[in-house]
Amino acid sequence: xxxxxxxxxxxxxxxxxxxxxxxxxxxxxxxxxxxxxxxxxxxxxxxxxxxxxxxxxxxxxxxxxxxxxxxxxxxxxxxxxxxxxxxxxxxxxxxxxxxxxxxxxxxxxxxxx
Amino acid sequence: xxxxxxxxxxxxxxxxxxxxxxxxxxxxxxxxxxxxxxxxxxxxxxxxxxxxxxxxxxxxxxxxxxxxxxxxxxxxxxxxxxxxxxxxxxxxxxxxxxxxxxxxxxxxxxxxxxxxxxxxxxxx
Numbered sequence: 721x722x723x724x725x726x727x728x729x730x731x732x733x734x735x736x737x738x739x740x741x742x743x744x745x746x747x748x749x750x751x752x753x754x755x756x757x758x759x760x761x762x763x764x765x766x767x768x769x770x771x772x773x774x775x776x777x778x779x780x781x782x783x784x785x786x787x788x789x790x791x792x793x794x795x796x797x798x799x800x801x802x803x804x805x806x807x808x809x810x811x812x813x814x815x816x817x818x819x820x821x822x823x824x825x826x827x828x829x830x831x832x833x
Numbered sequence: 834x835x836x837x838x839x840x841x842x843x844x845x846x847x848x849x850x851x852x853x854x855x856x857x858x859x860x861x862x863x864x865x866x867x868x869x870x871x872x873x874x875x876x877x878x879x880x881x882x883x884x885x886x887x888x889x890x891x892x893x894x895x896x897x898x899x900x901x902x903x904x905x906x907x908x909x910x911x912x913x914x915x916x917x918x919x920x921x922x923x924x925x926x927x928x929x930x931x932x933x934x935x936x937x938x939x940x941x942x943x944x945x946x947x948x949x950x951x952x953x954x955x956x957x
Binding site: 721754756758762768769770771775813819820822823824825 | 870879880881882885893895896929931933934937938939941942943944945947948949950
């Protein structure tokens with residue numbers, strides 16, 4: 721199994737400030753044949769299903785605000801919210817789709833300070 | 834607009850079989866471009882991938898659930914289904930169905946559309 725970990729478990733950021741979430745995989749999710757990192761980020765608000773934000777570690781899904789960005793490669797990845805808005809309060813999950821057995825990170829809860 | 838909708842009993846007795854169906858609209862479940870997944874989330878906890886099925890019928894399951902899980906597809910109804918046998922209280926969760934992109938080099942991709950989820954409680 722590829723184990724996904726996230727840090728921190730939760731964070732509180734002032735409106736307009738930057739929020740940074742880290743995700744680490746227990747083995748590389750980089751596929752050299754196509755030069756892609758098989759890593760996605762999702763946002764989940766209370767009572768709602770997860771919403772896709774980022775795929776290929778850094779490609780923003782259509783319609784996702786550009787304040788959301790993804791970076792990293794191999795085993796270490798970051799989701800950055802450049803200027804936190806009230807509507808960004810949610811839990812954020814990373815997920816690897818490198819192996820046949822998909823796994824998710826435990827989630828990071830983002831709140832307003 | 835792609836939509837997925839889970840349906841099935843909200844209460845299942847211990848040791849029985851949980852059965853859920855996901856009805857897909859706005860996309861063909863027969864398309865080679867996608868696969869179809871089940872994912873669950875116990876209250877207040879994280880996401881657990883259960884398994885997925887391709888239009889070819891090929892399936893992949895979470896090893897921890899593999900002995901109890903069956904995912905099938907009904908292309909005539911544009912639906913896919915989940916059966917989880919011998920359930921216990923630990924199987925109580927919100928169950929989501931989702932579409933995944935299967936057109937990558939490895940056939941594995943992200944989940945772009947999700948259903949709203951359905952709560953299944955295992956209790957006598």
